[in-house]
Amino acid sequence: MCTMIVEKVKIEGSGKGASGWFTLQQANVSYDHPFNAPLEHALNIDFVNESQGPSARVAVEMSEAAARELVKTILAVLDQAETGGHLEQHHNLTA
Amino acid sequence: MYQTDMYEGVLAETVTLQGANGDLINAYFARPLGSGPFPAIVLAHHMPGWDEWYRETTFKFAQNGYAAISPNLYFRAGHGTPEDVAAKVRGEGGIADDSAVGDLEGAMKYVRSLPYINGKVGIFGTCSGGRHAYLAACRAEGFDAVVDCWGGGVVMTKDKLDAKHPVAPIEYTKDLPCPILGLFGEEDSSPTPEQVKQHEAELKKHDKNYDFHMYPDAGHGFFYYHRPMYRQAQAVDGWEKIFAFLEKYLCASA
Numbered sequence: 290m291c292t293m294i295v296e297k298v299k300i301e302g303s304g305k306g307a308s309g310w311f312t313l314q315q316a317n318v319s320y321d322h323p324f325n326a327p328l329e330h331a332l333n334i335d336f337v338n339e340s341q342g343p344s345a346r347v348a349v350e351m352s353e354a355a356a357r358e359l360v361k362t363i364l365a366v367l368d369q370a371e372t373g374g375h376l377e378q379h380h381n382l383t384a
Numbered sequence: 385m386y387q388t389d390m391y392e393g394v395l396a397e398t399v400t401l402q403g404a405n406g407d408l409i410n411a412y413f414a415r416p417l418g419s420g421p422f423p424a425i426v427l428a429h430h431m432p433g434w435d436e437w438y439r440e441t442t443f444k445f446a447q448n449g450y451a452a453i454s455p456n457l458y459f460r461a462g463h464g465t466p467e468d469v470a471a472k473v474r475g476e477g478g479i480a481d482d483s484a485v486g487d488l489e490g491a492m493k494y495v496r497s498l499p500y501i502n503g504k505v506g507i508f509g510t511c512s513g514g515r516h517a518y519l520a521a522c523r524a525e526g527f528d529a530v531v532d533c534w535g536g537g538v539v540m541t542k543d544k545l546d547a548k549h550p551v552a553p554i555e556y557t558k559d560l561p562c563p564i565l566g567l568f569g570e571e572d573s574s575p576t577p578e579q580v581k582q583h584e585a586e587l588k589k590h591d592k593n594y595d596f597h598m599y600p601d602a603g604h605g606f607f608y609y610h611r612p613m614y615r616q617a618q619a620v621d622g623w624e625k626i627f628a629f630l631e632k633y634l635c636a637s638a
Contacts, residue, residue: 291431291511291536291574291604293544295477317475322431322511322605324467327612329573329604335471343464343472 292330295319304336304347311345314338323350332356386447393417394446396439401455401494404486409459411491412439414446420500423634426491426527427454428484428509428516430605433470434458437608445508448627450634451501455491457484457516480548484516489524496526504528504634508626509535511605515553521564522556529633531626532566534604536574539582557586563593565629567622569602569615597625 295317302313316336323331332355336347351359370376386392396414403409412434416422425445429438434456445452457479461472473479492505506529509517514535521530537544540552564587568580575583577598587594599606599618606615607622 293478293537293549295475297475317471319474321474324432324470329613333471333474335475337472337475339472343462343468346468346471348467348471 292319292321294321300336302336304338304345306345306347308344311338311341313347314340320353324348326350326352328352392447394443396443396446399453399494401453401490403455403459403490404483407460409456409487409490411453411455411494412442413451413453414443415451415500416446416449418500420451421502422449422451422500423630424451424453424492424495424498424501424505425630425634426488426495426505426507426517426520427452428488428507428513428520429454429457430509430511430513431470431474431478432511433466433473435466435470437610441508450506450630451495451498453491453495455487457487459487477546478512478548481516481519481550481553485520485523488516488520489526492520492524492526502635504636506530506630506634509533510607511536514538518560518564519553519556521562522553522559525561528562529630530560530562530564531629532564533607533622534568534572534575535566536572536604538575539579554583554586557583557592558590560587560590560592563629563633564595565625566594566596567625568596568598569604569606569618570598570600571603574604595625595629597622 299315304313319333331350333350338345399413438454442452442454458469458473507517507527508531510533514532515537518532521527538553602615602618605613607619
């Protein structure tokens, strides 16, 4: 909480945590102290399902540069998928 | 100071106490064996949670003659590993200042109720815990000394204030009733050296008893031996300063 910089986003999908797969509810994106990455501050993403308690969490912690590259890569992959017409096959995972 | 022919014993266990709003929360409590009287210290854990470092540090204070208690400030977030619980709190933008102050006051009252206390209670915190320790010392009556280690967010701009953190801790400086020791690193970004200077100026303005140290070649969290920010020489010196400060202000019977 030393920076208190955090944003939440609702998401659909699955995450594999310590107890196996669970349904994801939201992602908490913060720029604050990581638990493990050897950095004072990191871009942290916690994929969680709060209805299942604090342990329903998939965590990643990365440097700012890595996070920016990851964002670019995700968007590039989605662009390719869109160009290839694959996004039309998307269906609501919770349906 | 410990001598090799001395008897030493510490009792350390999880206890339950009444925190903010009368809620029951848990706490890690460690005290020297014996009838005392012992000075007491409350530990305000850091943003990474009520974790192993804080249990170790609570035990360290007990080994050094203090009845030490570290309340679980994240109790209301639920239970799991300290990291998972702390991540949940991080995702919620931290805990409310009123909640932290109430829990720390509850821990202070818990140790004050014990028959082997000398009547003096200090408070120690690092990172967000340094900030919480300062807030508790200013707002809850009953602390006799405060140790603020690199507490970020004591100085806050108005845009950082929200419902959970409605008042910048520096605004409470006039109410600080006890001496304060502050340990900081020159390379820290929260608090920055400039923010530490502002805090120091406010303490001076209100004629408070303060002792601030700004360490070169150190940033945030330079006591944390399990993190890359650990700085050996600064950490050793910092701990010496902490125990000398507490000895001065907590070890004389009330």
